[in-house]
């Protein structure tokens with residue numbers, strides 16, 4: 001392809017107001033343009049060529065993993081209309097589909113049951129991890145909770161303000177490498193206060209926060225249990241009381257997922273007063289009205305000799321015990337994982353960080369993973385609904401991650417394998433030789449870009465450096481003797497015979 005007919009708007013300087021080094025590299029190298037107003041990234045020809053290479057690679061890998069390409073179904077009904085006609089027996093499962101949709105790849109899978117789906121997802125997760133690592137991108141993976149079920153993520157390190165950046169957590173111990181989010185699973189820890197005392201009322205006038213309670217009664221936050229009221233979005237009028245250890249905070253996503261609703265919000269002071277009277281700041285799980293659902297975070301399980309609110313203005317209860325003084329309707333992992341908490345893998349401290357997701361999969365937990373729209377006959381000939389999961393791959397984030405981490409694209413994704421540049425198009429010998437080099441490369445299946453623009457040599461050299469393709473062949477004064485300068489990346493440049501240059505470029509795909 002000839003550069004004179006390709007839109008490649010390279011920039012000498014970094015674009016203003018952009019902090020993401022990946023986005024900066026894509027814009028400077030002419031792969032993309034970006035509009036700050038709409039936070040909108042547009043791929044330009046080099047970006048589109050690279051994207052097509054990446055999509056081809058992803059497509060090939062997905063099809064090797066038995067995914068079937070479809071169109072206009074996953075975005076519409078999750079592939080149900082296709083699956084319904086095909087999935088009749090357990091022999092037809094797993095049934096895997098993918099669809100390219102608006103720059104993203106949507107995935108859907110139907111499995112025998114939740115446990116099989118979980119195994120199949122772990123397998124897919126591992127294979128994609130290998131694929132991403134093979135492209136030269138350093139990636140990490142984790143499992144957490146989302147409104148769409150358990151979430152499996154492959155992500156890359158990012159920073160605040162970077163394109164598609166989200167808040168996350170990382171382990172301070174770099175040998176551990178654990179990454180996750182506030183919604184990550186928190187490993188169960190034994191309640192640290194094993195000796196049960198007798199429950200007694202404590203007068204705590206005006207003491208409404210855990211911090212005030214701790215200094216007033218000289219206790220540590222973990223020796224108290226907070227009771228907070230939440231309103232589920234879909235259930236008008238119903239209130240849920242959530243118990244969480246005094247040093248932890250309720251995670252609304254985990255709570256909504258546990259309750260099976262799309263959203264929850266904390267009850268307002270008015271709503272608390274309307275349902276329980278003037279007891280805000282003194283709420284506790286003992287003696288709540290029966291119509292209030294009580295759910296506990298795992299941090300509260302087995303609580304012993306703790307302080308709880310007395311549901312009476314200006315009073316708390318000391319020495320409260322789980323199962324003796326208060327009972328809960330259900331228990332789950334409902335609190336935020338936070339910076340300063342212990343790493344779920346190695347026990348070291350966690351710190352705040354940011355990440356960009358490359359792909360994520362969602363699987364509802366247990367029986368909720370079943371989808372009644374698709375049933376199959378199991379080995380005993382019983383009709384059973386299949387388990388369903390969905391996912392998404394973000395190809396642009398792959399490109400961005402590669403640029404962020406290495407400043408360039410790996411040779412697997414580079415839009416062209418080689419740039420052939422002619423410093424002076426007036427040098428006929430050089431321009432003729434460059435044309436011949438291009439023909440030879442293309443004949444050998446090697447994609448190359450010819451910089452045939454009538455421009456100063458300095459500008460063309462600068463662009464060759466900015467483009468930083470795996471190989472650059474400079475066809476200049478040495479052309480008359482059959483010599484070219486070969487750039488091999490990382491600043492390595494050699495004057496070689498043209499045949500040797502061609503051999504090196506074509507033999508190092």
Ligand SMILES: [Zn+2]
Pocket residue numbers: 171172173176177178343344345346347348
């Ligand atoms: Zn760790």
